[in-house]
Amino acid sequence: MGYPGNYRYTRQHEWIEINGTGVGSVGITDFAQKQLGDVVFVGLPKVGTTFKGGEELATVESTKAVFEVFAPLSCEVLDVNRSLESAPEKVNADPYGAAWFAKVRILDPAELESLMDASAYEAFCPESKI
Amino acid sequence: MRYLPKSPIERSQMLSAIAARSMEDLFSSIPERFRLRQLLDLPGPCAESEIIQYFKERARENSVGYARFLGAGVYDHLRSVVTDTIIQRGEFLTSYTPYQAEISQGTLQAIFEFQTLMCQLTGQEVANASMWDGSTATAEAVLMAERITQRRRALVARSLHPHYRDVLNTYARSSGLDVVEIPFDTDGAVSQQALQAELGEDLAALVVGSPNFFGVLEQLPVLAQAAHSVGALLIVAIAEGVSLGLVRPPLEADIVALEGQSFGLAPSYGGPFVGVIATREKYVRQMPGRLAGETTDSRGRRGFVLTLVAREQHIRREKATSNICTNQALCALAAAVHLTLLGKDGLGEMALQNLSKAQFALGELLKIPGVARPFGAPFFNEFTLVFPRPVETINRELLTKKIIGPLALEPAYPELPNHALVCVTETTTREEIERFADALDAALAPLEVRA
């Protein structure tokens, strides 16, 4: 699986997809899901909560590890992907699509600059460990 | 030494194999000055027979041959020899925590059956593989309620076992949890009035014992209603599990903290026992302790594994739901075997015998002039009496007649002088009850000086 070009990435292996209107979707990368192994549980935030960049936004559990999903940037949660609670396996199956965790409003677009684009993440990723 | 399977020759063979000149070399990494030059000053070595002798002598210095009317969280109940036969099987006794499921199916399935039995008893949806005991289970239940509600205040009934309250306070103090005590009313049950006054939206949980420390059964539906009215959880601690054979289970409770000592475990001077936390399915991920779950193996056959492990310390470390690791597995197994032997009828009958004997004892004791029953609420196998004389003084006289009298409540409840907690189980014979009544009568009669 590649690295969707229109996404931005963090060093903690989260991605955010911007859909123009200052709103974006957040998830974890294919690399992260592979490291984690079979996902058995996803803990989602409350709608309406706001996070600073780097704050814990959600958790993903496999049978052998727990992975904290950090907010890629300061944001307010508009919606969460309830379907992951009953079908956490989506995170393994379709990390960049069906397995989005939350739709968020981006509070400070400037922060986007600090995130990696696809090529930068691709370069960063392989030698990275969780 | 009989436990060590090496001959001197083998030792030297192994030493030379690792190119070590002496045992001393093995410890080269320990700085010279910290290596002990001489042997420790310890008693022994003892032969097996000497060890047995030593402990038999200690046993003789204890209470063998005394009749006992103590409960207060530790109960004498009948046990089948089968239970001990099972838990002394090496495959159960000398195995580790079942992390390697393929060679731990015995332990895992037994835990699964234990969890099921605990759910059936408590009327809850999930129960864990065990906690250390009822007191720590209660404390952990409160921490669990704190995580679920995200609130930092708990109400605890003064009628809850004093040791359980102490342990809760120890845990609460360091984790900055605010614990408020709710007094008991004239019936020995939680004071509704005081409770109403303390209810608030900041409340995480209300903790009560039932039967409580005075033996009294609390009105759980009412208490649950009160707690839930402010979005708090009701935690019910049960120190006498046999009561569940006859007493309505705490269905309204959100978390049940159970002490399982009554299920086939000897009093053993206070431990090891087995605690359990049971709760609703929706709270399972906030639950501490191990859980065995059913699944299938590579060939589709039913098998069991430890599951939802991401809650636990070895995975989540400082974010774990608890620091508990080693629990009381073998005690849980004993409880499972014991309850399976008793079965539905056996447990019911045992509970009925407790109820009947306690009622009989109460009747006999109330015939004694000067003896009164302060609390009117229903009870199971323990009840509170008040005497015209300090309980310690009476017990000192009972002791000379080989009777270990009831527990004096005054040390833990200064407001209850001369109050005693009497416990009677199916192991207490009618003869013992009558002997106790006579001895108590004898202890009180001389005080009947009327002008």
Place this chain on the structure above:
Amino acid sequence: MKDKITEASRHTSQNEGLIFEKSSPGKRGFDLPRLDVPVVDPAQVLGDNYRREGVVGFPEVSEIEVLRHFTRLSRWNYAIDLGMYPLGSCTMKYNPRVNETIARLEGIATEHPLQPQEVSQGCLKILHLLEQCLAAITGMDALTLQPAAGAQGELTGLLLIRSYLASQGNPRKTVLIPDSAHGTNPATAVIAGYRIQNIPSDSRGQIDVAKLTEVVTEDVAALMITNPSTLGIFEERISEVADILHRKGALLYMDGANMNALAGVARPGDFGVDVMHLNLHKTFSTPHGGGGPGAGPVAMKRILEPFRPIPVLIEKHNGSLALEENRPLSIGRVKAFAGNFGVLVRALAYILAYGPGIRQATEDAVLNANYIRKHLEDVFDLPYNLPSMHEVVFSDHRQKANGISTLDIAKRLIDYGFHPYTTAFPLIVHGAMMIEPTESESKEECDLFIEAMRAIAEEAALDPELVKQAPHTTRVGRLDEVTAARKPILRWVGKG
């Protein structure tokens, strides 16, 4: 033919169901004596609000069925009694059977923790002697036998530190924990109300003293160290570490999980440790029982003594022993009653069996670990090569090349008749293989284990799939932990 075998095996212990599935109304496995008082009517005595009819779903089976059921289950377990159980940091040693006998004596098993102390002197003497023995072994001044297990020992120890520091004016905020520590350490520190700061290990797997010096401030309450570390290596600069902490008024906590490497050889009290817990179910042979019960006594220096949890064992002027509750400075109560007495009894029996000879046990344990290390270090990667104490930690680095992980090797060990070693711990070693044979293994058993490991290393190279699919000889194959966690089934609910 194969079907026939499956057929034939349907009635063997290989297919033991759940006890609930054997239940049939009216059966029972236990009879009570005849009631010698008038029977009461629960409805009348309890009232309908408090009454229950009977436990729905409870099994109804006979004694022989219960005995067979659990006996069959037992045969699906591996156990020390069957062979080597080299779980690193678990110290799975022989559990002497005399300990089981004495723990069940009338007058020991039958005693009530709240009975008058005049008729409890036997119990109290046992506790007293055990305290003295453990003090001698650890080189500490005082003990509490209260904690129910190692993790509660840790909590008790940290609360002692917190109370002590508070009495000095400030409980402080941080507890330092090496990255090689057991998971219980950080989990415990949080419950004790402390913030965690991890201390990296240096390239030799030792605690990074330079880094430590940097981070120890007036904010640091203590360092929780395991020594020997979870790599099985003794912290050579331990007393230096203690000095660094003490200079800043912080204390040194030692996790005694690895005490089996030191008993009779060196005493933590001598090398600067202020407080430590012991796992009686590890070093002192009390049976692990499939996950407990254990006991986690805490040994401490005199400065912490006033803060011990209640009840505290004291000797009265008349020479008799008593459990004292009135201790104003105490951290409070950590467990109901007087600790896991039954476990404490067994531990004392173990110590009495060895006496001063306990050193021999330690020597044999270290000898076994090094013997195994010597015979495996040419086929498995040894990430840290300082001298090993009671356990040795390899990694699956070389086998990874063929896609074989530490877990695969562990599972394959089962086919060779051994319990797996500890996998994936300590965290600082990727693909860790943590092997602790203990003193209970003979040279022969060690040689067989070495053979097995070398054979598996070969298989990993020649026939990786064989290893990946292991175990092949157990009742069940690898179990689907994923589904178990995604759709938890945590109790039997019966048909439909």
Place this chain on the structure above:
Amino acid sequence: MAESTAVNLRKTALNGVHRALGAKMVAFGGWEMPVEYPSSGGLVAEHKAVRTSVGVFDVSHMGDIRVYGKRASQAALAALEHLTMNQVSRLAVGQAQYSAMLYPAGTFVDDVIVHRLKDQDFLLVINAGTGEKDFHWARDNAQDFDCEVIDLSDTYTQLAIQGPRAIDVIAKLTDSPLSRLGSYWCTYATLAGLKDTLVARTGYTGEDGFEIYVPSDPETSEDVWEKVLSAGREFGMVPCGLGARNTLRLEARLPLYGHEISESINVWEAGLERFCRMEKGEFIGRDALRRAKESGLSRTLAGLEIVERGIARDGYRILDEAGNAIGAVSSGSPSPTLGKNIALAFVPPESAAIGSAVYVDVRGQKVKACVVPTPFYKRLRPRPTPADAHLGGRS
């Protein structure tokens, strides 16, 4: 016996001391009195201390009536001969006797100890509960005599030092040769630093012992109490309460008002004839007693030992073989000294023969008891030599 909560109870000067000692206080005869001291080890320990060594009781609740008159008239003596059943004229100065005041029916107003302090000056020590009644009775019935009857109850704090070592304790508190004071003699001595303190070799325990009468102001009372206790410490003396006093007197078969004697029990029934001198001439109750003797006894006080399980308590019914009620227990208790359950009960004379079996209705159960000789306990007393008595008389 309810915890004493009533506010209107009278308190002795030592009430504070008892409370400080942690004594269990009860209401007794309108007084708040210590029934036992847990600090002493409780009732049984107190009882045993008195039997084997020594104990001290605060008996300030006892009443005191002084009857005195002119030497010439001998009126005080005459009044007491009329008022009491024993022969007062037999008392030497400094001697005391057990006696009782009776109603005309021959039943009891109260039992008393009559002390002859001077030729025509007597001290009557009476029970607490009956104090008022006794005083009025004495005063009213002494009207025709030219003597004074006054109530001294509130002027004394009365301590009873009882037990075989009582003499050793007293010896430490005084220089007077009180060891030579005979049983049932009294004298004035300097005791615990107090001049002219009345000391009597009397008691209510069946042991040797002394009763001392000191001013009832708290300071003096507490001071004496302390001195007595510290003098007794080396002998293991403990403070004792009404509980032990009751079991001690029961073992010694000493009657307690309201139990073995009362306004409905006469002298013969109570078995106190040896203290009743019909031959001395007229006294209140004498005629009725003579008639009662002629018509024969319907009941008599018997000592019982309970042979089956159970404690016979005051008021429990006495049954015959067939289960018919034939009497009642007047006092019953376990005997700490004998380790048996004993009782005094009123039964028909035909059932009172030593060795005959009766039954006690104990909480609805028919419990077998056996009639035994009384007193249940008798100390081995060194027979006092006439010389002792003589000296005692004059000292």
